[in-house]
Amino acid sequence: MTARHRIAVIAGDGIGQEVVPAAVRCLDAVAERHDIAFDWHHLDWGSDHYRAHGRMMPVDGLDILAGHDAIFLGAVGVPDIPDVHTLWGLLIPIRRAFAQYINLRPVRTLPGVPSPVFSRDPIDLVIVRENNEGEYSEVGGRVYQGSADEIAIQESVFTRRGVERVARYAAALAAGRRGHLTSATKSNGIVHTMPFWDEVVRDVLADFPDVTARQELVDALAASLVLHPERYDVIVASNLFGDILSDLAGAVAGSIGCAPSANLNPPGEHPSMFEPVHGSAPDIAGQGIANPIGQIWSGAMMLDALGHAAAAAQLITAFEAALASGTRTRDIGGTATTAEVAAAVVAHLGPS
CATH class of the missing domain: 3.40.718.10 (Isopropylmalate Dehydrogenase)
Structure with missing residues (x-):
């Protein structure tokens, strides 16, 4: 029987809009191999929403998020809007409204990443x-x-x-x-x-x-x-x-671009949120060169939190194999684009 999960996706700002689609591609690929289905609910919240509406998310934003099994976040923040509006208008209210009192950040040596x-x-x-x-x-x-x-x-x-x-x-x-x-x-x-x-x-x-x-x-x-x-x-x-x-x-x-995190509500009374550590990186946004590993790894943490440990482990093995094979973005010594890293991860997942 297929396990189905409703996921709120907030790509947000800067490179979040590039690494989130790359990670979603990888998550869909590993989900297919484990009889999991994601219902992605894409929400265009962030600094563009703030410029248009004076808010980072709608008034009923938290109510909307509450109807999901998890939240998959890209990045928050832009140079021209103070962080007191961006972070305190989106990221921090989510963490607190949903009692995500554990922020889990694994760090480890990755293949080929010096x-x-x-x-x-x-x-x-x-x-x-x-x-x-x-x-x-x-x-x-x-x-x-x-x-x-x-x-x-x-x-x-x-x-x-x-x-x-x-x-x-x-x-x-x-x-x-x-x-x-x-x-x-x-x-x-x-x-x-x-x-x-x-x-x-x-x-x-x-x-x-x-x-x-x-x-x-x-x-x-x-x-x-x-x-x-x-x-x-x-x-x-x-x-x-x-x-x-x-x-x-x-x-x-090796690089903060590889660093994932999970904002967890351990009792499971509210949705947890999964995001990379790296931030919006406006200096490289729009160039297609951002490192998606932190976002992909955050997706693996989401899989694990949703009860799919085997799928999470396979996704981690796949991105480690992609890194070991030399498919790396420039922040970790390579020349690959964001899309090329995602494609390599999917390829290393093996046949569906």
Whole structure:
């Protein structure tokens, strides 16, 4: 019996409009081989919608998305519209309305993709980022704007429930991998929220005696990720720290263009969202040279989250084979176009 899934597709801005169709092609191809059918619902939301309507998505946008099994997002952001309108008008409201409190970002060495740093062993780690609170709160404001006395205040918000659930998710993930968990902190300089983070993480880890855990100050951890990325297994981090560390780790592994992510609602009460880490890359948008691997890998994560582990594994194997064969975009040392990479991935899926 065919498994059918209704997917909301938001290509968004910049290279999102190029890598999303490439990934959809690959997902349709692997779905055909596993008796899966995707009902793609394409939504033309993003900065063009903002220019036309003054909003990144319609007033009932979240209600529309709620009727889908998952959301497949390309990229958000353009140089001429402030991020406070683009990101806070589309990406962040989706993450929060649907309680996508886990941001999962795997990073690993890929065939044929050279790392800019030396590593004796392959990189294979996952960053679990808290995705709904922390430093990215809406609490704060500005007063005396435009004057010499102008003040900007931004409050961090850490709740016990929020820290517990991300720590528990990360510890369970580590228990199923190599059993090592690193918690990113800055409790030597941030005197309230980070000690609280440390305490709650320690409390949660008491339930995981087989997981070896340590906490590292985020600045030292950033340096260590460059010098010794192969040492890490699972890293759990706050919203801001996880955002920065995952971009750093993706670059260390070869290119942020290959980096995927999943915004997960683990209980399955709401749709989860899958997107690459790389952003809209306006400097190369429209040239057909963007790296689609991050978007394709995000699609594999979507397959896995929808219960199709075998299809997800086959798609990952196929894009790794395409990379190993030399089909690579210029950011990872090749000359292939976005479309050529997608075609190579489909070819490596084998006969349907």
